[in-house]
Structure formats: C-alpha cells, structure tokens
Amino acid sequence: MLSDYRLVYVAPRSGVGGVGDYADDFVDAVRPHFRDVVEHxxxxxGHDSVRDILRHRRAIxxxxxxxxxxxxxxxxxGGSVVPFWATWKLDGDPVATATVHDPPGLVWWPARTKFLAGQKVLNHGLHYPLRALWRRLETAVAGERTFFALTAAGADSLAREYPRATAAASTLFVPERADLTPAEERPLAVGLFGLVYRGKGFDQIQQLRxxxxxxxxxxxxxxxxxQLPPVDGVEIVGEVNGPDEDAFFASIRALVVPYGRRTIxxxxxxxSSVVTRAIAYQTPIVCMKYGALAESDGGAVVVDGDITDVADAAAGLVADEMALAALRRxxxxxxxxxxxxxVVQDFLAEWNKAVGAAATRSGAQ
Known part of the structure; x- marks a missing residue:
C-alpha cells in the first residue's frame, strides 16, 4: 500500500545533533517502501524566527x-519548534505522524523561537510557570496523530499525556560501524561519549576518576x-568522527553512561543514541537506572545508585574478562x-494502519 504514497520527511539537517544523524539513516531505510520520498x-x-517557521510551513x-x-x-x-508548528493542520489533511525523541513533551518549549533562544531567563520565565498551559497546547496540536517513541517507557508516557493520539513503541536502531577487537582484549579503560550538555554526567568525571x-x-x-575542565588522569579526546571514532571505541572496554535527570x-x-553507538562498536555499557536506560535488553550493567556505584560496577566489569566477554556477546x-x-518495520506497520484508517474515513464521507 505504501508504494503508492509519497513520504514528506521533515527533520534536522545532517550533523545537527543526534537527531540529524539519526534522520540520515532513517530516511535511507524507509525510502524503498514509498513511491517517492522528499526531504525537508x-x-x-533555536535557529528559526516566526517568519522562518511560516516559510517552512509553506514549503511543506x-x-x-x-x-x-x-x-x-x-x-x-526538545526545542524543535519548526516541525512542531509547520506540520500542524496541513492543507488537505494528509496523514501526519512524528517520532518524539524526548517524550512525554513533544517540543517542551513551544515558543522558543530564535529570539527566545538567546534569552534563557525569559524563555524559562515564559514556559516554566505556564507549563500546564503549554502542555494543553501540545495536546491540542497532537490531536489524533500517531506518535512513535523509541522506548517502551516513552510510548507509555505519550499515551498518558495525549489520550486521543496513538502512541507506538519502537527502538533506536543501531548504526553500521566497524568491527573492533573484542572488548575484553582492549586496553584497560572506560569511556564517556556524546554531546556535552546538562544531565549527561560529564560534570561527574572527577568523582569517577x-x-x-x-x-x-x-x-x-x-x-x-x-571545553571540559582538565582532570588529572583523564584523557579528553574531543569530537571524533570516522576513523577517529573507531579508534576511540577500540581504546575502551566499556562505556560509562552516568545520565541523570536533565530537566526541571x-x-x-x-x-540514548550514545548507547546505540556503543552497541554498534560492540562495547558493553555501564549506566544508571534512569528513565528508559532501565529498559536494557542486554549488554549493559544497570546500576541503581549514584556515580560511586557506577564507578564500582565499571571497575568490576572491566577487570573481569569472562563477564566482559559475556556482555560483549x-x-x-x-x-x-x-x-x-x-526497526523501520515498526513504522511501516503503523503507517499502513494510518493510511487504511484515513481511506476508510474518506470513503465514509
């Protein structure tokens, strides 16, 4: 059925955060299933003004x-105001769906245009005290759309917040990466990886060391x-891509993911795209039992505690080659x-349901 349909795909540009990187692989995976795919x-x-959003809307x-x-x-x-506003109530009422990367909020800050992005206090002053009102607005925009979450916990949270919408659970796919030396044969080291921002655990490096x-x-x-402050006994590599990324994961036995609560x-x-990157490089994970990280399907030591408990678990794992080999497998x-x-089969199944329901409604009118 989808082979008769066009997919209009609205996503961040390549290289714009983890979502932009995800979008490149996602659109390549779904492209063969449609009549044609056009990307916007x-x-x-934080880069777009109200005028820019209207321009995006007309283009879509x-x-x-x-x-x-x-x-x-x-x-x-979080903060993706362009797709939030520019895909709402499109002309002709096509089937509209979305992947929500930070559920249960669709966008969290619906008014964070280019102006507010440069006014941190004003942005939070406008959104935090009125968060119940903004969530009602998100609910109105959600309507009866189908939303995909990349964790079961995320899908459950969407179902609670947007009862008229359909919440479907999928998973974050693993990108293709090089085959590396088995983790238990790599240097005696652990790593932290990802984009630096609040809640990712980079502020706890000293305690870990x-x-x-x-x-x-x-x-x-x-x-x-x-740009992190130097810590004695910690090697800060900086951004890595291609062969440098291969070399980084080849130099650690396990990835430490000390995420905590990121938002007020x-x-x-x-x-976590960081976790899937570790999986792509055949690297076991040690993480805190926080949010969707508790949903581990294997390959991870999930720690119910703080950074001290994470450090102890990581130390025990990387020193035990048999346990490390078992997790690596x-x-x-x-x-x-x-x-x-x-993974995209989850999306194809829901899209087929959505277009079938739309066709039934159209025939009944």
Missing part, C-alpha cells in the same frame, strides 16, 4: 502534492568535550537484531 531539512533548535504544504496519497512524518525533540582504580584509564570523547520540567524518557546480538531495516 531544517536547522537545529507545497510538497504535499496529493494529500490522499501522502504521509508527512517529522522528528520532534577519584573512585576508579588508577590503573583503569578514562577517555572522554564527543562534541564539546574539548519533569521526567523525560529519551532513547549480548551487545553483538543487539547489533545484529536492531538494524535500521528491521
């Missing part, structure tokens, strides 16, 4: 050549890590199972 890419959160409307044979799908994450035995090295890589607005249940199984081609 935009800048990251023009891409919907036949509303009865079009699906508009967008990527929604103080608790880990000195013979266990710590290496830190990702966008913004080069309430609990969020995002999937679990990671490899997840890598084989959660390919983009397999």
């Amino acid at each position: 890419r935009h800048d990251g959160p 409307d023009e891409l919907v050549d036949d509303p009865e044979r079009t699906i508009v799908h967008c990527e929604l994450s 103080d608790r880990l035995p000195r013979e266990i090295a710590i290496r830190v890589a990702g966008r913004g890590t080069e 607005y309430g609990d969020a249940f995002p999937a 679990e990671v490899e199984a997840l890598r084989r199972a959660n390919t983009p081609e397999f």
